[in-house]
Amino acid sequence: xxxxxxxxxxxxxxxxxxxxxVSDALxxxxxxxxxxxxxxAAAARELGYVTNRAARQLRGRSVGAFGIYIPPIARNFNFYxxxxxxxxxxxxxxxxxxxxxxxxxxxxxRHFQVDGVLAVDPLPGDPMLQRLxxxxxxxxxxxxxxxxxxxxxxxxxxxxxxxxxxxVLDHLHQCGYRRPAxxxxxxxxxxxxxxDVRQSYLDWCATxxxxxxxxxxxxxxxxEELGAAVRSxxxxxxxxxxxxxxxxxxxxxxxxLESVDRHVGPGFGLASLSSDPTTELxxxxxxxxxxxxxxxxxxxxxxxxxxxxxxPRPYLNRFEKxxxxxxxxxxxxxxxSE
Amino acid sequence: xxxxxxxxxxxxxxxxxxxxxVSDALxxxxxxxxxxxxxxAAAARELGYVTNRAARQLRGRSVGAFGIYIPPIARNFNFYxxxxxxxxxxxxxxxxxxxxxxxxxxxxxRHFQVDGVLAVDPLPGDPMLQRLxxxxxxxxxxxxxxxxxxxxxxxxxxxxxxxxxxxVLDHLHQCGYRRPAxxxxxxxxxxxxxxDVRQSYLDWCATxxxxxxxxxxxxxxxxEELGAAVRSxxxxxxxxxxxxxxxxxxxxxxxxLESVDRHVGPGFGLASLSSDPTTELxxxxxxxxxxxxxxxxxxxxxxxxxxxxxxPRPYLNRFEKxxxxxxxxxxxxxxxSE
DNA sequence: TTGAAAGCGGTACCAT
DNA sequence: ATGGTACCGCTTTCAA
Numbered sequence: 001x002x003x004x005x006x007x008x009x010x011x012x013x014x015x016x017x018x019x020x021x022v023s024d025a026l027x028x029x030x031x032x033x034x035x036x037x038x039x040x041a042a043a044a045r046e047l048g049y050v051t052n053r054a055a056r057q058l059r060g061r062s063v064g065a066f067g068i069y070i071p072p073i074a075r076n077f078n079f080y081x082x083x084x085x086x087x088x089x090x091x092x093x094x095x096x097x098x099x100x101x102x103x104x105x106x107x108x109x110r111h112f113q114v115d116g117v118l119a120v121d122p123l124p125g126d127p128m129l130q131r132l133x134x135x136x137x138x139x140x141x142x143x144x145x146x147x148x149x150x151x152x153x154x155x156x157x158x159x160x161x162x163x164x165x166x167x168v169l170d171h172l173h174q175c176g177y178r179r180p181a182x183x184x185x186x187x188x189x190x191x192x193x194x195x196d197v198r199q200s201y202l203d204w205c206a207t208x209x210x211x212x213x214x215x216x217x218x219x220x221x222x223x224e225e226l227g228a229a230v231r232s233x234x235x236x237x238x239x240x241x242x243x244x245x246x247x248x249x250x251x252x253x254x255x256x257l258e259s260v261d262r263h264v265g266p267g268f269g270l271a272s273l274s275s276d277p278t279t280e281l282x283x284x285x286x287x288x289x290x291x292x293x294x295x296x297x298x299x300x301x302x303x304x305x306x307x308x309x310x311x312p313r314p315y316l317n318r319f320e321k322x323x324x325x326x327x328x329x330x331x332x333x334x335x336x337s338e
Numbered sequence: 339x340x341x342x343x344x345x346x347x348x349x350x351x352x353x354x355x356x357x358x359x360v361s362d363a364l365x366x367x368x369x370x371x372x373x374x375x376x377x378x379a380a381a382a383r384e385l386g387y388v389t390n391r392a393a394r395q396l397r398g399r400s401v402g403a404f405g406i407y408i409p410p411i412a413r414n415f416n417f418y419x420x421x422x423x424x425x426x427x428x429x430x431x432x433x434x435x436x437x438x439x440x441x442x443x444x445x446x447x448r449h450f451q452v453d454g455v456l457a458v459d460p461l462p463g464d465p466m467l468q469r470l471x472x473x474x475x476x477x478x479x480x481x482x483x484x485x486x487x488x489x490x491x492x493x494x495x496x497x498x499x500x501x502x503x504x505x506v507l508d509h510l511h512q513c514g515y516r517r518p519a520x521x522x523x524x525x526x527x528x529x530x531x532x533x534d535v536r537q538s539y540l541d542w543c544a545t546x547x548x549x550x551x552x553x554x555x556x557x558x559x560x561x562e563e564l565g566a567a568v569r570s571x572x573x574x575x576x577x578x579x580x581x582x583x584x585x586x587x588x589x590x591x592x593x594x595l596e597s598v599d600r601h602v603g604p605g606f607g608l609a610s611l612s613s614d615p616t617t618e619l620x621x622x623x624x625x626x627x628x629x630x631x632x633x634x635x636x637x638x639x640x641x642x643x644x645x646x647x648x649x650p651r652p653y654l655n656r657f658e659k660x661x662x663x664x665x666x667x668x669x670x671x672x673x674x675s676e
Numbered sequence: 677t678t679g680a681a682a683g684c685g686g687t688a689c690c691a692t
Numbered sequence: 693a694t695g696g697t698a699c700c701g702c703t704t705t706c707a708a
Contacts, residue, residue: 060684
């Protein structure tokens with residue numbers, strides 16, 4: 001099984017230095033000479049040295065791992081999966097592991113063995129977030145946290161959701177669609193994102209003097225629930241487009257719209273504000289916002305690492321590498337690369 | 339920040355015993371008297387003691403973490419997300435963290451800080467799996483591994499995919515459908531699962547003296563690619579049902595089938611061998627196999643933990659908590675609970 | 677710039 | 693059934 005691990009003492013013997021020096025050369029704050037550092041690094045590589053995180057954590061206070069927490073309700077969406085793997089990649093770049101937190105991970109009182117945590121779409125009242133906050137773990141959120149958590153959060157990263165929603169609506173308008181309806185998520189998923197896009201829709205309608213027609217439904221809506229929401233949203237006869245907020249809704253809406261004689265195309269516009277790669281980004285009939293989750297997750301981890309390292313960062317950070325793929329534009333295979 | 343943690347020494351002082359006794363009372367093999375154990379447990383609870391895992395691991399040689407690896411191509415499917423969170427829960431029950439491995443996590447020579455790894459749907463030629471094998475990390479796979487990896491794998495857990503596929507086909511037959519077509523995944527995703535269900539289909543056709551009509555397409559098929567595969571599979575005029583293997587294909591196929599005048603219902607059967615909760619399990623028109631990924635992930639971790647602990651286990655383990663939800667049967671909200 | 681020694685909080689081993 | 697003590701591998705503190 002796992003061969004006995006090489007320790008810094010062995011490296012020290014090999015290069016004829018003390019273990020203190022070796023420790024510093026490998027992890028410390030650069031008090032050793034460059035020449036020594038290089039020698040130590042070479043020996044470490046040769047011997048196949050691996051830091052013993054338990055030991056490091058026991059004495060010092062860094063763990064070498066970040067945590068990620070995703071609310072259970074949101075797990076249906078591969079956005080979060082991609083985000084998580086982007087975060088894992090980013091963590092590796094910071095020489096840290098990424099630990100996946102389950103909500104009910106507290107089988108008896110456990111401590112979080114991480115240097116910081118990334119909370120994605122933090123939802124009000126989530127007990128796990130409260131535990132994280134109580135534990136005093138440096139926390140970065142993707143999406144703005146609820147009031148109650150604001151003090152526990154060191155920094156936030158978010159995509160410009162309001163702008164994106166407005167741009168999508170403007171685009172629909174340019175295409176000649178005059179009255180877009182809206183289907184969003186209900187209070188079960190009261191994230192800042194859900195709030196932003198809904199508000200953007202209402203504001204846009206006010207600007208364009210259009211009567212809003214919005215419906216909410218559960219994030220994990222069944223066919224019936226989504227069907228009801230979509231039909232209700234597009235019920236007014238002059239509605240000539242539909243904007244769906246959560247990932248996958250727009251793709252699933254196509255069939256529903258057919259069933260009420262709204263054929264997506266020149267006569268009826270369809271847009272998705274958070275898009276699924278296979279059903280929405282790759283479907284040319286849909287105007288789709290690509291939130292680039294993998295890259296998003298990676299940048300979120302970069303922010304977390306900076307916060308932990310004490311580097312100054314603004315509280316609110318924008319993730320800009322998003323894109324709108326307009327209906328009719330070619331698609332390629334999205335998210336195919338790592 | 340993190341308040342200073344209570345140690346066993348403090349408990350020892352409190353109850354007037356040695357730290358050895360306290361340690362044994364809390365974790366050890368029951369060499370202390372029940373009365374003492376109770377007293378210690380009470381004191382621990384009162385003081386809010388939480389085991390310091392780093393310290394514990396330092397003396398032993400365990401890391402206190404399991405790894406999970408999911409092939410990038412498969413990430414579109416929330417099956418894996420649920421599986422991962424079930425695994426995270428199971429890990430917590432074993433007092434371990436769950437580390438998410440990204441394929442290209444090796445930014446420099448990092449080593450895997452885990453006691454073992456869970457590889458889900460291990461694909462032939464995956465360099466990450468090779469690295470894990472080379473590292474000599476105890477490995478359990480969900481789904482049988484490719485030949486080249488067999489020696490590196492300590493145990494396998496899998497659902498009875500062949501049986502499930504046969505049962506689904508039998509059910510379709512009982513419903514009066516005579517010639518089911520099949521859409522599976524292509525070689526990009528050459529997992530044992532993909533192989534099993536495809537072979538089951540062919541075998542079933544042979545048994546029932548039916549001409550198979552099978553098509554493969556990429557796991558991350560675009561609308562066009564899936565459309566082409568489905569249309570091709572159901573092209574023979576006597577095809578009166580469709581069985582889709584990968585998660586989400588059946589749900590997406592409904593609209594495609596409509597476009598070629600095959601209306602899912604009494605006249606045309608549709609089944610999914612790995613089902614998406616919102617689009618397939620909740621859709622009563624589809625006969626859907628529920629692979630119960632959360633529970634699956636949890637059991638897979640249990641197996642991994644047993645293997646690491648040296649408990650004897652068979653090489654091949656079956657995950658039986660699967661279910662077939664037949665068309666017409668009521669659905670409930672699947673996967674809603676944690 | 678480097679080294680020696682003292683821990684961190686448990687567990688293992690040997691005594692009693 | 694309980695206690696004493698060395699020690700896991702690393703970081704920190706203090707000295708040189």
